[in-house]
Amino acid sequence: MSALTDLYAAAKEVALLNSMESALGWDQETYMPSKAIETRASQLSWLSTQAHKMATGARTGKLIDAAEKERPRGVKDAANLREMRRQYERASCLPSKLVAEESIAASRGKAAWADARKHSDFATFAPHLEKLLTIARKKADLWGWKEEPYDALLENYERGAKTSEVAVVFDRLKPELVKTAKAAVEASVGCPKSLLRGKYPIEKQQQLNREIAGSIGFDFDAGRIDTTTHPFCTELGPGDVRLTTRYDERDFLSSLFGVLHETGHGLYEQGLPHEDFGLPSGRAVSLGIHESQSRLWENHVGRSRPFWEKWLPRAAEIFPNLRKVSLDDFMSVVNCAEFSFIRVEADEATYDLHILLRFELERRMLNGELAVKDIPAAWNDSFRALFGRTPPDDARGCLQDIHWSMGGLGYFATYTLGNLNAAQLFAAAKKQRKIANGIAKAEYEPLLTWLRAHIHERGGVLLPQQLITDATGFPTDPKWHLRHLRERFLK
Amino acid sequence: MSALTDLYAAAKEVALLNSMESALGWDQETYMPSKAIETRASQLSWLSTQAHKMATGARTGKLIDAAEKERPRGVKDAANLREMRRQYERASCLPSKLVAEESIAASRGKAAWADARKHSDFATFAPHLEKLLTIARKKADLWGWKEEPYDALLENYERGAKTSEVAVVFDRLKPELVKTAKAAVEASVGCPKSLLRGKYPIEKQQQLNREIAGSIGFDFDAGRIDTTTHPFCTELGPGDVRLTTRYDERDFLSSLFGVLHETGHGLYEQGLPHEDFGLPSGRAVSLGIHESQSRLWENHVGRSRPFWEKWLPRAAEIFPNLRKVSLDDFMSVVNCAEFSFIRVEADEATYDLHILLRFELERRMLNGELAVKDIPAAWNDSFRALFGRTPPDDARGCLQDIHWSMGGLGYFATYTLGNLNAAQLFAAAKKQRKIANGIAKAEYEPLLTWLRAHIHERGGVLLPQQLITDATGFPTDPKWHLRHLRERFLK
Numbered sequence: 018m019s020a021l022t023d024l025y026a027a028a029k030e031v032a033l034l035n036s037m038e039s040a041l042g043w044d045q046e047t048y049m050p051s052k053a054i055e056t057r058a059s060q061l062s063w064l065s066t067q068a069h070k071m072a073t074g075a076r077t078g079k080l081i082d083a084a085e086k087e088r089p090r091g092v093k094d095a096a097n098l099r100e101m102r103r104q105y106e107r108a109s110c111l112p113s114k115l116v117a118e119e120s121i122a123a124s125r126g127k128a129a130w131a132d133a134r135k136h137s138d139f140a141t142f143a144p145h146l147e148k149l150l151t152i153a154r155k156k157a158d159l160w161g162w163k164e165e166p167y168d169a170l171l172e173n174y175e176r177g178a179k180t181s182e183v184a185v186v187f188d189r190l191k192p193e194l195v196k197t198a199k200a201a202v203e204a205s206v207g208c209p210k211s212l213l214r215g216k217y218p219i220e221k222q223q224q225l226n227r228e229i230a231g232s233i234g235f236d237f238d239a240g241r242i243d244t245t246t247h248p249f250c251t252e253l254g255p256g257d258v259r260l261t262t263r264y265d266e267r268d269f270l271s272s273l274f275g276v277l278h279e280t281g282h283g284l285y286e287q288g289l290p291h292e293d294f295g296l297p298s299g300r301a302v303s304l305g306i307h308e309s310q311s312r313l314w315e316n317h318v319g320r321s322r323p324f325w326e327k328w329l330p331r332a333a334e335i336f337p338n339l340r341k342v343s344l345d346d347f348m349s350v351v352n353c354a355e356f357s358f359i360r361v362e363a364d365e366a367t368y369d370l371h372i373l374l375r376f377e378l379e380r381r382m383l384n385g386e387l388a389v390k391d392i393p394a395a396w397n398d399s400f401r402a403l404f405g406r407t408p409p410d411d412a413r414g415c416l417q418d419i420h421w422s423m424g425g426l427g428y429f430a431t432y433t434l435g436n437l438n439a440a441q442l443f444a445a446a447k448k449q450r451k452i453a454n455g456i457a458k459a460e461y462e463p464l465l466t467w468l469r470a471h472i473h474e475r476g477g478v479l480l481p482q483q484l485i486t487d488a489t490g491f492p493t494d495p496k497w498h499l500r501h502l503r504e505r506f507l508k
Numbered sequence: 509m510s511a512l513t514d515l516y517a518a519a520k521e522v523a524l525l526n527s528m529e530s531a532l533g534w535d536q537e538t539y540m541p542s543k544a545i546e547t548r549a550s551q552l553s554w555l556s557t558q559a560h561k562m563a564t565g566a567r568t569g570k571l572i573d574a575a576e577k578e579r580p581r582g583v584k585d586a587a588n589l590r591e592m593r594r595q596y597e598r599a600s601c602l603p604s605k606l607v608a609e610e611s612i613a614a615s616r617g618k619a620a621w622a623d624a625r626k627h628s629d630f631a632t633f634a635p636h637l638e639k640l641l642t643i644a645r646k647k648a649d650l651w652g653w654k655e656e657p658y659d660a661l662l663e664n665y666e667r668g669a670k671t672s673e674v675a676v677v678f679d680r681l682k683p684e685l686v687k688t689a690k691a692a693v694e695a696s697v698g699c700p701k702s703l704l705r706g707k708y709p710i711e712k713q714q715q716l717n718r719e720i721a722g723s724i725g726f727d728f729d730a731g732r733i734d735t736t737t738h739p740f741c742t743e744l745g746p747g748d749v750r751l752t753t754r755y756d757e758r759d760f761l762s763s764l765f766g767v768l769h770e771t772g773h774g775l776y777e778q779g780l781p782h783e784d785f786g787l788p789s790g791r792a793v794s795l796g797i798h799e800s801q802s803r804l805w806e807n808h809v810g811r812s813r814p815f816w817e818k819w820l821p822r823a824a825e826i827f828p829n830l831r832k833v834s835l836d837d838f839m840s841v842v843n844c845a846e847f848s849f850i851r852v853e854a855d856e857a858t859y860d861l862h863i864l865l866r867f868e869l870e871r872r873m874l875n876g877e878l879a880v881k882d883i884p885a886a887w888n889d890s891f892r893a894l895f896g897r898t899p900p901d902d903a904r905g906c907l908q909d910i911h912w913s914m915g916g917l918g919y920f921a922t923y924t925l926g927n928l929n930a931a932q933l934f935a936a937a938k939k940q941r942k943i944a945n946g947i948a949k950a951e952y953e954p955l956l957t958w959l960r961a962h963i964h965e966r967g968g969v970l971l972p973q974q975l976i977t978d979a980t981g982f983p984t985d986p987k988w989h990l991r992h993l994r995e996r997f998l999k
Contacts, residue, residue, distance in 0.1 A: 030554070037551050041531055048539075052730040052747030056785075060528050060745070063521070239543040254551070256543030294547075 020083035021094060025296060027077055028101065032295030034068040036254040043251050043259050045124075047243045058124035065120040066113055073109045081105055093298050096478040100297035107172075110159040119152045123424045130422030131246065137412035139393050146421055147389045150382060153426045157383065166383045170427025174304040175434065177480040180380065183430050186437070187373060190495040194369055195403070197499060201354035201366035201506035208353035209346050215338040217269035225269070225335050226262070226276040229328065233314060234465045235260075235280045236287055247419040248275045248361070250282035250311075255291035258283045269336060270351065271362070274315055281314035282307055284465065288473025297477040304428065305493070306472065306481050308435020309442055313468075316365050316436075317443040317501070318461065320351050327459035354506055356404045358413040366506050367404075369436060374399045375418075375429040383426065438485055440498035442472070445489040511574035512585060516787060518568055519592065523786030525559040527745040534742050534750050536615075538734045549615035556611045557604055564600045572596055584789050587969040591788035598663075601650040610643050614915045621913030622737065628903035630884050637912055638880045641873060644917045648874065657874045661918025665795040666925065668971040671871065674921050677928070678864060681986040685860055686894070688990060692845035692857035692997035699844035700837050706829040708760035716760070716826050717753070717767040720819065724805060725956045726751075726771045727778055738910040739766045739852075741773035741802075746782035749774045760827065761842065762853070768810040772802035775956065779964025788968040795919065796984070797963065797972050799926020800933055804959075807856050807927075808934040808992070809952065811842050818950035845997055847895045849904040857997050858895075860927060860989075865890045866909075866920040874917065929976055931989035933963070936980040 038061055045057050071077070081102050090098075126145040133142035157166035167180045175183075223242070231237060240258035248262045260279035264272045285301055293299025301307050318324055322344070329347055333339040339347075354366035363371055378395060381387035387395055396415040397407050408414035420428050446467045447453045455463040471488040482492045529552055536548050562568070572593050581589075617636040624633035648657035658671045666674075714733070722728060731749035739753045751770035755763045776792055784790025792798050809815055813835070820838055824830040830838075845857035854862055869886060872878035878886055887906040888898050899905035911919050937958045938944045946954040962979040973983045 033547075033550055033554055036547060037528060037532065037555070040535060040551070041528065044531060044535060048732060048734070050728065050730055050732055050748055052727070053745060054747075056524075056527060056745030056748060059524055060531070063524055064528070236543070237541065239541055241539060241541055243539070254544060254547030256545075257541055257547060 019087055020080050021087060021090070021098070024077070024080040024084050024101065025097075027071065027080060029295035031068050031072045033254075034064050034071070036252075038064045038068070039251050040253045043253060045127075046245045046247075046249070047259075047261065054124065054128055058121050061124055062117050062120040066117045069108060069111070069113055069116045073105065073111075077105060078109070093478055097297050100477060104297075107160055110161075111156060115152065115155060115159075119149075119156075119424055122148050122152060123422070126422040126424065127419065130416070130419060134412050134416045137410040137416065139411045139416060142416065142422070143389050146392075149421065149424045150389060150426065153424060154383060154385075165380065167380050167427055170383070171430060174428050174431050175481060176303050176477075177482060178303075178305070178430075178434075180430075183376075183434070186493060186495060187376065187430075187433065190369065190433070190437070190499070191373055193495070193499050194373075194502075197502050197506070198354065198367045198370060201364075201502065202356055204506060205349075205352075205354040208349045210350055210353060212342050212346055213270070213339070213350055214267070215336065216266055217336055219264045219266060221335050222264055222269045222272050225332060226273055228331070229273065230260075230276055230280045230283075233277075233280060233284070233318070233461050234287075235283055239287055240283055242276060242279075248279055250279040250286070252286040255294045258286045269332075274319060275361075277319040278311045278315040281311035284314070284468070285310040285473050288469045290474055290476055293476060300477045302475075302477040302479065302484055303481040304431035305434030305438060306484060308432055309438030309485075310468065310472065312436050312439035313443055317439060318456070318464075320365070320505070321456070322348055323457050323459045325351065352505055356406060358400075358406075358408045359417055361417075365436075366502055369433045370403045372429055372433040374403055376433075379426055379429060434493060437493050437495050437498045440501045441485065441489045441491065441494065442468070443501075444497045446471075510578055511571050512578060512581070512589070515568070515571040515575050515592065516588075518562065518571060520786035522559050522563045524745075525555050525562070527743075529555045529559070530742050531744045534744060536618075537736045537738075537740070538752065545615070545619055549612050552615055553608050553611040557608045560599060560602070560604055560607045564596065564602075568596060569600070584969055588788050591968060595788075598651055601652075602647060606643065606646060606650075610640075610647075610915055613639050613643060614913070617913040617915065618910065621907070621910060625903050625907045628901040628907065630902045630907055633907065633913070634880050637883075640912065640915045641880060641917065644915060645874060645876075656871065658871050658918055661874070662921060665919050665922050666972060667794050667968075668973060669794075669796070669921075669925075671921075674867075674925070677984060677986060678867065678921075678924065681860065681924070681928070681990070682864055684986070684990050685864075685993075688993050688997070689845065689858045689861060692855075692993065693847055695997060696840075696843075696845040699840045701841055701844060703833050703837055704761070704830070704841055705758070706827065707757055708827055710755045710757060712826050713755055713760045713763050716823060717764055719822070720764065721751075721767055721771040721774075724768075724771060724775070724809070724952050725778075726774055730778055731774055733767060733770075739770055741770040741777070743777040746785050749777045760823075765806055765810060766852075769802045769806040772805035773798055775805070775959070776801040776964050779960045780967055781965055784967060791968045793966075793968040793970065793975055794972040795922035796925030796929060797975060799923055800929030800976075801959065801963065803926050803930035804934055808930060809947070809955075811856070811996070812947070813839055814948050814950045816842065843996055847897060849891075849897075849899045850908055852908075856927075857993055860924045861894045863920055863924040865894060867924075870917055870920060925984060928984050928986050928989045931992045932976065932980045932982065932985065933959070934992075935988045937962075 041057060041060055041064070049057060081098070084098055085102070122145065126149055129142050129145045133139060153170060154166060157169035160169040160172070162169040164179070164181055171178055171180055171183070226242065227237070230242065239256040240260065242260045242262060244263060245261040246263060250258065250260050252258050260276065260283050262272045262275040262279060285307060289301065290299050325344060325347060329339065329344055333342070352364070354364045356367055357363045360368070360371040374396070378387060378392070378399065381395070382392070392415050393411050400414065401407050446464055447456065449463070449467065452463045452467055455461060472484065475484060479487060486492050532548060532551055532555070540548060572589070575589055576593070613636065617640055620633050620636045624630060644661060645657060648660035651660040651663070653660040655670070655672055662669055662671055662674070717733065718728070721733065730747040731751065733751045733753060735754060736752040737754060741749065741751050743749050751767065751774050753763045753766040753770060776798060780792065781790050816835060816838060820830065820835055824833070843855070845855045847858055848854045851859070851862040865887070869878065869883070869890065872886070873883070883906050884902050891905065892898050937955055938947065940954070940958065943954045943958055946952060963975065966975060970978060977983050
C-alpha cells in the first residue's frame with residue numbers, strides 16, 4: 018500500500034462524514050419539525066468537528082508528507098495531492114473549537130434568519146450575523162490574506178481567485194451592464210404578463226417540472242426534487258442529488274425556472290466521476306463553475322425560443338389557460354426585464370446588479386468599514402443607486418438571502434462569475450454544428466455530452482480559470498454575457 | 509466532575525450518533541433515491557461502528573468502574589448505572605467487525621426484501637436472510653444464553669424477559685385465543701363492509717389523520733407523518749418523532765388506524781424525559797411496553813364506539829360517501845373479524861395468531877431446527893394449522909414483514925406482549941372516574957396524563973415487568989386482553 022492510497026482512503030472517510038452533514042442539512046431545510054433544531058445543531062456540529070479533526074489530524078499530515086515523497090505520478094494524482102496539501106494547510110489553521118462554534122452559529126443563524134425574514138425584523142437577526150461575521154473575520158485572519166480579508170473567504174468558493182481580479186472583471190462589466198439593464202427594462206415596458214394570469218395547481222407544476230428536468234438529463238433514480246423556502250441543490254453522496262424549489266400557485270414559471278436552475282447544478286453533480294468521490298478529482302471545482310451550469314440550463318437553454326417551441330404546447334396540455342397564449346407573447350413574458358427587489362426573482366438583464374451590490378457590501382463588512390447595524394441603510398442606499406428605488410422593507414432588502422445566515426460570506430461574487438462563464442461556455446459549445454442543431458430542436462443530449470466532457474467529468478483536477486480556458490479558449494470575460502444580454506433583450 | 513457526570517456525557521455522545529443513524533435510516537425509507545443505497549449503507553455502517561467503538565471503548569469501561577465506586581446515589585442514577593453496566597457488557601461482547609457487517613447486511617437485506625416482496629420471490633431474499641440469521645446466531649452465542657439462543661436476542665427488545673416465560677404466557681393465551689378468534693370471525697360474517705366502498709383521496713386521508721393524531725396529543729412541532737411501504741415510528745432525537753403510514757385510496761381506515769398506531773408510539777417518545785436523552789432513564793423501556801402504547805390508542809381508543817361518535821361525523825364531512833353510514837354499521841365494520849394473510853392488516857381478534865406463528869418459527873430458526881430454504885413451507889404449514897388456509901404466495905406469506913430483513917430476529921414476541929399490556933393498562937386507567945368519563949366523551953387528555961405519569965415519564969428506570977406491575981398491580985397477564993376481545997367481538 019502506498020501513502021497515496023492510504024491518503025485517499027482517509028479523504029473518502031472525511032467525505033462520508035461531510036455527506037452525512039449534507040443529508041442532515043437537507044432534512045433540516047425540507048422536513049425537520051421545528052422543535053428538533055437543538056438536536057440537529059448538535060448533530061451537525063459533531064459531524065463537522067469530527068470531519069475537521071480527521072482532515073487536520075497528524076496522520077493526514079504525515080500521509081501527505083509521505084505521498085509527496087513517493088515516485089512521480091500522473092496528472093490526476095498530482096492534482097489531488099496538490100489540492101489535498103492545500104486543504105490540509107487551510108483546515109489546519111482553524112481550531113476545532115472555532116469550527117464547532119461556527120456550525121452551531123450557522124444552525125441557529127438559519128433558524129433566526131427564517132424568522133426575521135418572515136417578520137422583516139432585522140434586529141432579531143443582527144446578533145446572529147454579528148457572531149457569524151466575527152467568526153468569518155477570525156477565519157480569514159487565520160487563513161491569512163495579503164490584500165484584503167475577502168480574499169481568504171473567496172478562496173473557499175472560487176479556488177485561485179483574487180478579490181481585486183474579480184473586481185477588475187466586475188468593473189468592466191458594471192457600466193455596460195447598467196446601460197444594458199436600463200435599456201432592457203425600457204424595452205420590456207408593456208410586456209403582456211397578464212396573459213399568463215391563472216391558477217397553476219402545485220401538483221401540476223411538479224409534474225411539468227419533473228418532465229422537463231428528466232428530459233434534459235436529470236436522473237431521478239439518483240436524485241429528487243422537494244420544496245423549501247430557499248431553493249438549493251445538494252449532493253448527499255454519489256447517486257443522491259437533492260434539488261429543491263418553491264411554488265407559487267399564480268406563477269408556474271417561478272418554480273419551473275427554479276427547477277431548471279437547480280437541475281443545472283444537479284447535472285454537474287450527477288456527471289462527476291463517482292469513483293473519485295471524496296477526492297478533489299471527484300468534486301465540483303468551484304462555485305463560479307457550478308453556477309455556470311445552473312445558469313446555462315436556466316437561461317441560455319430555458320429562456321430560449323426553441324426550448325419553448327417544444328415545451329409550450331406540452332405546458333398548455335397541463336395548464337389549459339395557456340392554450341390562448343402565442344409563442345411570441347410567451348417569449349416576451351419569459352424574457353421580460355424589470356427592476357425587482359428580490360435577487361432570486363430577478364431576470365437575466367438585471368440579476369448581476371444585485372450581485373455587484375452584495376459583493377461591495379460584503380467587502381466593506383469584512384474590511385470593518387460597515388457595521389452590522391448599518392447594513393439595512395447601506396443596502397437601501399446602494400439599491401437606490403443601482404435601481405433607482407428603495408426596498409419597502411428588509412424582508413425585500415438585506416434579509417432576502419439565506420447565505421449570510423449560514424456564514425456564507427464571500428460567496429455572492431460566484432453568481433456573477435457563473436453568469437459570465439455560462440455565456441462563455443454556451444457560445445463555445447454552440448460552435449459545434451451537432452450541438453447547435455440540437456439546441457435549435459430543443460434536443461440537448463449533444464450539449465450535455467459536451468458539458469460532461471469539458472466540465473463535469475474533469476472534477477477538480479484543473480483550477481477554475483484553467484478549466485474555463487481549456488473549454489473555451491479564454492479566461493472568464495464579461496463580453497459573451499453582455500453580448501448575450503444585448504441579443505436577448507435589445508433586438 | 510464525578511465519573512458519573514463524565515459517563516453521562518459519553519452516553520449522550522453515543523446517543524447523538526444513534527440519532528443520526530435514525531435520521532439517515534428514516535430518509536432511506538421515505539425519500540432516498542435508489543442509486544444512493546451503497547453510500548447510505550456506508551454512512552450507516554460508519555455511524556454504527558463508531559457508536560459501538562465509543563460505547564465499548566476502554567474509557568467507558570473505566571468510567572463505569574469509577575462511577576460504581578462513587579458514593580451512593582438516588583434511584584434514577586442507580587438504575588442508569590445498572591443499565592449502562594449491562595449494555596456495556598453486552599456491547600463489549602461484539603467485535604466491531606461483526607457490528608459493521610451486520611449494518612451492511614441489514615441495509616442490503618432491506619433493499620433485497622423490498623424487491624423480493626414485490627415479486628414474491630423468496631429465493632432472491634434467502635441468501636440475505638441466511639447471512640442475517642448467521643450473524644444473529646453469532647451474536648446470541650457471544651452474548652451468551654442458558655436455555656436457548658432466542659433468550660439472548662429477546663433481551664435486546666424486552667429487557668429481563670426469558671423466552672420460556674414468554675412461552676408460558678403465550679401457551680395460556682393460545683387455546684382461548686384460537687376459540688375467541690374463531691367465534692369472532694363467525695360472528696362477523698355478513699358485516700356490512702361494502703357500505704364503506706368509495707374513493708378516499710390521499711390528501712383528504714392525510715388531513716383527517718392529522719386532525720386525529722393532533723387531537724389525541726401528537727405534537728406536530730416535534731414530529732411529522734410521511735409515507736412508506738412499511739409504517740413505522742422513529743425518534744430522531746428530542747423534539748423529532750417521525751411517523752410513517754401507507755395509503756389505499758379505497759380504504760381510508762387502513763391509513764387511519766396505521767396513524768393511530770404510530771401516534772401511540774410517538775406519544776410515548778414525545779413524553780419521555782428529554783433532559784435524560786441518551787440515558788436509560790430517558791429511553792423507552794422495551795418494545796413490549798412501546799407496543800402497548802400503540803395498541804392502546806389504535807384499538808382500545810380508536811376502535812371504540814365513543815371515539816367514532818365524535819369522529820364519524822367529521823369523517824363524513826371530509827368523505828361525503830360516509831354520510832349514509834350509521835354509527836352501528838360503521839362500528840361493525842371497524843370491528844369486523846376476518847382471517848387475513850397479512851399481519852398488519854389483521855384485526856384484533858386474529859392478530860396474535862400471526863405472532864404466535866412467527867414466535868415459534870423464529871425459535872426454530874435460531875435453534876437450528878429450521879433452515880432458511882424451508883421457511884416458506886414451514887410458514888404455510890403453520891398458517892394452515894392456525895387459520896385453516898394457505899397463503900397464495902410468499903409476498904402474502906413469509907415475505908410480508910420487514911423485520912428479518914433488518915436482522916430484527918427475536919422481535920415479534922413483543923407485539924403480543926404489547927397487546928396484553930395495552931389491555932391491562934387500559935383497564936387499570938379506566939378505574940379512575942375522570943379517565944373513564946373522558947373516554948366516554950372521546951376526550952383523552954386524562955388518559956394521556958395517566959400514561960405520561962405511569963409509563964412515558966418513567967423512561968427505563970424500572971424493568972418492563974416492574975413498570976407494568978407498578979402501573980396495574982400485576983405482571984403481564986393475558987386475561988384482560990382475552991376479556992377485551994370477548995367483550996368487543998362476542999357481545
